[in-house]
Amino acid sequence: MKLIDKRIRNSKLKEKIMSTEEASNLIKDGMVVATSGFTPAGYPKAIPLALAKRVKKNKEKLQISLLTGASVGEELDGALTEAGIIARRYPYQTNKLLRNNINSGGIAYADIHLSHFAQQVRYGFFGEIDLAIIEAIAIDEEGNIIPSTSVGVSPTFVDSAKSIIIEINNSQPLELEGIHDIYQPKDPPNRYPIPLIKPGDRIGTPYIPTDPKKIRAIVITDSNDQASPLAPIDKNSEKIASYLVDFLKNKVEHNGLPQNLLPLQSGVGSVANAVLAGLLDSPFESLDFYSEVIQDSVLDLIDRGKIRIASGTSLTFSKEGQQRFINNLEEYKRKIILRPQEISNNPEIIRRLGSIAMNTAIEVDIYGNVNSTNIMGSKMMNGIGGSGDFTRNAYLSIFVTPSIAKNGDISCVVPMVSHVDHTEHDVQVIVTEQGLADLRGLSPRERAETIINNCTHPEYKSKLKNYYQRALGKGGHIPHLIKEALSWHKKFLETGSMK
């Protein structure tokens, strides 16, 4: 069989093949365009690059709303931002140039809980989707799309869009087929329980059900997902991981937490990766991983026989991880499932499974509120992503952060966070390289003492104690000096340091 027949198994659809330039002409000014992609994995690459090139060259006026699963690669967010094509952007991003444009007000961005986004699209909160652009490894006999390294919101985009363009990416291995499990709930008032009971359950189809009549164009490409470089694990991350593992060991010994814990969720990034690495030498076995993103550390845990199933919505590997995954794909496929983010992050499932949710904070305050998005209350970093989906419904919700940033000019524990993404009602455990604060069942005053004593950097500890002591004098359930509550941020903005 010719490669093309393996990749496009419906012969009529082969007539839809066209050049990327032609396909990119289908994108018009004012459109709502929705693409596959979740982290730099499984996003369309060729068409956005062709579009950006043409728009720049011809100085066209062309602006779109761009909806994706989450962040995507440079070829999409970077190239389109640079060409001035993005007017509105949902629900998450991590791109430097895009971020700058968001912060200057040039691009309208709303960051949205990732589990909510698909249904909000279907509810019509963002208007009609004109065009869906989906990266695929293949199209099956009936015209259904078999996605590549992520699922994200693609099933909903494919369903809701007026037209679909498919990028068949030959560099994505055909052997990915069978790793996906696509399930889309109906919407209220016709929604039923999601029949997923265990992290490894398969409840859907291995393809995205697709109406082939809506497929307007197919483009053949051959270009790798951007890799996600991982910083080497530093001393502080190791300390955080070790406090966390000790805490979990203790809960197994004394509080009835099962020997193999409960399904783990871990945020994206280097600290989160280090925390998972900390499980490599832990006593825990037969772990389940029910999360968003599958990073290199999950491959390590699978190789070490620690994880029995890993469920997520995207494969987000380093260059080395990508190669390692491909070299042993058939083996990894038995332990990895990719689902729509509406299912990987679903509150119904998270609460049913009783996740142990581990996410990173930008800053925390002495009462347990967490800022994970806006630096100094204003400057968007990435977005809330799935952290709220898991935190809000987990058995245990944990936040990790180094106690200081910017060489000590920023204390990551402050009197009052400058932006709240996770409230005092939702944050149960905070871990820094200084120690762990278990906040469950504590009143705000008890939380403040625990956090200040266990989690703050020595450089800032007496300052925080001083703030808290003086705030106590004012009384209240959550004692604050409203005049000074944000003074640490003010000082940083004025002097470059909170010291």
Add this chain to the structure above:
Amino acid sequence: MKLIDKRIRNSKLKEKIMSTEEASNLIKDGMVVATSGFTPAGYPKAIPLALAKRVKKNKEKLQISLLTGASVGEELDGALTEAGIIARRYPYQTNKLLRNNINSGGIAYADIHLSHFAQQVRYGFFGEIDLAIIEAIAIDEEGNIIPSTSVGVSPTFVDSAKSIIIEINNSQPLELEGIHDIYQPKDPPNRYPIPLIKPGDRIGTPYIPTDPKKIRAIVITDSNDQASPLAPIDKNSEKIASYLVDFLKNKVEHNGLPQNLLPLQSGVGSVANAVLAGLLDSPFESLDFYSEVIQDSVLDLIDRGKIRIASGTSLTFSKEGQQRFINNLEEYKRKIILRPQEISNNPEIIRRLGSIAMNTAIEVDIYGNVNSTNIMGSKMMNGIGGSGDFTRNAYLSIFVTPSIAKNGDISCVVPMVSHVDHTEHDVQVIVTEQGLADLRGLSPRERAETIINNCTHPEYKSKLKNYYQRALGKGGHIPHLIKEALSWHKKFLETGSMK
């Protein structure tokens, strides 16, 4: 049949009957005591009064942790606080004296999402429950408890407690039997989907499954639930209700919201009650009400034939409402179901049903964050209650508040809220008597313009515009002047007015 045989149908258990004074002796210093009750409905009354009396009289040193469903009546929270008996209190309260003690730091209080509380008790986050005190209308042949006017967390307390005391309340009508539907999910990793698909589904038992061996005492009492007085509906609440009804009408006409809407949730209190009253003359029919608390307005809507089913966890009526309900109990029982708060507020169910959640705010900010608990960032009002359970999982999450408070000395729309209970990611619609702000899909800057233009009081509008314009000059995704963000609260604390 004698009344006592109808109320205690297991003859062996009659041996457990004792005086309230004797029963109150079972409560010892240092105990974790958990009681029935949700709002001033279905809480034990006689034993706490007897305990408080004795402790005060004898100047005993006796302090307990008190866990309930939510707020309870004066006879429990008020009397025990006055006698100095409460050391720790979870998960919600509305009592004036208790609140004062919380704010002075005398009582350790943590307010907790009401849907999470039962499972956190089972997870052991609050230690072992020594004693459960449950108000009941009867005990059945097997020794199971039939609760009274609320369910709250009672099923979990009955399961988890080492011993149980039952207050059989003869003033609670026996005809309540059959109104309850008691379902308790298993805990992870053995939890299954909750089989509730429609608001009217019955999925459990009409009694609380009880191990009769744990019943240590039964007390016979005869005293009404404290009534919840409702303020007459004022002009501002009427305006809020009318903006809201118009908005919903529009969504039915143009956005595919079903003609009978989606299941409604409404917070407690006078504004919430007024909003429901606004539905009386609306065109909507066959409404479902899936909420926490069933107030007088629900009876009005049932009488008018507007509501086909009302599901909640407590009956919270005014004195007049109590009488009205009892006079027509058999009729109302066909349309009302009382469930554990773990089910009435469950995120799995709320998201499945796609609720329209309507809750009240203390203050909102120009970016859509909501404070519903702590006045001026510090002083606890009541607690978050179930507002987060519904807001976080609803089809539509709506907050209502008058635009000003304290005769205009407080603007309820501020540059930055002084405490966050519901984040910008979760709040979709804000309504004041000035107008409605539909925030769905808007960037923070767009939200600020919409909220300032539509929702603020004329007295504060230009001040807010001025703040926002100057903040824009600083840039950022969420423009703020960090130095001034809380200056309105500071001014109020110093001068008694934000003007």
